[in-house]
Amino acid sequence: MRVAVRAVAGLAIGMLTALVAVACLALAGLVIAPTLAWPAGRATVFRLVSTGVIRLTRLEQWRLGRFLGDAEAAGYRGYGRERALAYLGVRWPVGLLGGAILLLTAYGAGTMVAFTWMWATGGTPDGMRFELWIAAYLFVFAGVLAFLALQGLIGVVRLERRLARRFLGPTDADALRRRIEELATSRAEVVEAVDAERRRIERDLHDGVQQRLVALGMLLGQARRHPTRSAELVERAHDESRQILDDLREVAWRVYPTALDNLGLAEALARVAERSPVPVSLRYELVERPPAPVEAAAYFVVSEAVTNATKHAVAGRISIAVATGEDGAVLVTITDDGAGGADPAGSGLTGLARRVAALDGRFLVDSPVGGPTVVSAEFPCG
Structure with missing residues (x-):
């Protein structure tokens, strides 16, 4: 309903801008023609018209x-005066058509309301007394016209978008140039993200596993030097070895979880939910397995988001949703009820954004102060 109301408002404003465009084009023609033989005045007039x-x-x-929700045409500024003028010249009949459909729809709706009100109060609109077959005929006819008007409005909205993208959107050369820039940027970001991940793994091994191995060696050395305490020291060494195995397993899962290859994304995410100290609900709706790079990126997005919610957001509950979007895209959404205020420019979220961008995906973070925090990623699979 909200989208429909916004579209109707956009068409109504478009009718007004179409009238303004017609007036401007006509005035420009009347003003420019007398100045063609006057170079100085012509330059001034052209500047004002532009x-x-x-x-x-x-x-x-x-x-x-x-x-009308056309973000691509709305945000582009690379067109010149000629393309803008061509757009206004081509677009004004479409704007007037949309306005005419709106006015006729409003007139028809007002007529039906007036007829219904007069019949309800005992009146005879246009000399017609209320009879069931007349009322049925009018309402059926009005329904058909309303359906045709709705289809007309939908068609005008689509035509508006196509014209805007044709004249105000990026050209093929601009789109290709922008695509090259995006690929170059994403490649540099992926290299940086890989280096950061490698440094983090090295830090985990050095500060965690390596230190525990040193402690294990010291316990075993003490057990050899003090036979009377060997049982106690060996028991402590055994506990330390189990902790080392847990740390190694955690590091291995950060590098690449084997469950992705063996059991798929659903099972890997279920294990993330099981290991979390905060209650996690998982809704997995994919029918087919996505490509391996998408599975890996989706897993790391979920794992990092759950870790952040557990450590920093003081969340009481986390929900994970994996669904299918338009054109077979994979949509991943992680929501927590924590304190919010997450910084999308932070190192962890920036690394996730780079992972998603490397697959031409979209990564969004909505985290107002006070929560909730919603982390979403969309991966194209076409």
Whole structure:
């Protein structure tokens, strides 16, 4: 309902901007023609017309992004004066068409309300007394017209978006240039993320496993030097060895969980939920297994988000949802009821964003102060 209301408002504003565009184009033609033989005045007039065209086009972009949901055309600024003028010249009939459909729809709805009200109060609209077959005929006819008007409005919205992307969106060369820049940036970020992960693994091995191995060696050495305390020391050494195995297993899971290859993403995420000290609910709705790189990235997103919620957010409950999005994309959402205020620019979340970007995915963090925190990632699988 909210999307429909915004679309109707966008079409209504579009009718007004179409009228303004017609007026501006007509005025520009009337003003420019007399100045063609006057170079100095022509330059001034062209500058004023160009400013007006660009400003009106910016207003159109705001309308497209705010009401019609076309973020690509709304956010692009690489078009020139010629493309903006071409867009206004082509777009105004579409705007008037949308406005005409809205006005006719409003007129029809008002007529039906007036007829219904007059019949309910005993009146005779247009000399017609209330009869069941007349009322049924009018309401059926009105329903058909409402359906046609709705389809017309949907068609106008789609045509608005196509025109905006054609004239105000990036050209093929711009899209290719932007794609090259994105790939170069993502490659550099992936290299940096791999280096950071390698340093973290080395730190875990040095500060955790290595220190415990030193302690284990010291316990065994004491057991050899003090035979009377050997039983106690060997028992402590045995406990230390089990802790070392747990630490090694944790490091191995951070590198790559073997459960992904053997049992799949659902089982790997179930183990993440089992190991968490905070209650975790998992909803897994994928029918087919996604590609291995997507499984690995989704696993690390969930694992890091759960770790952050446990350590920093003081969460009482965490929920994980894995579902299928548009065009077969994998949608991963982690929600916790913690204190919120997570910084998307932090090292952990930045590393996750790089992992997702390496697969052409999207990574979002919504964490207002006071919570809840929602971490979501979308991985294309087409």
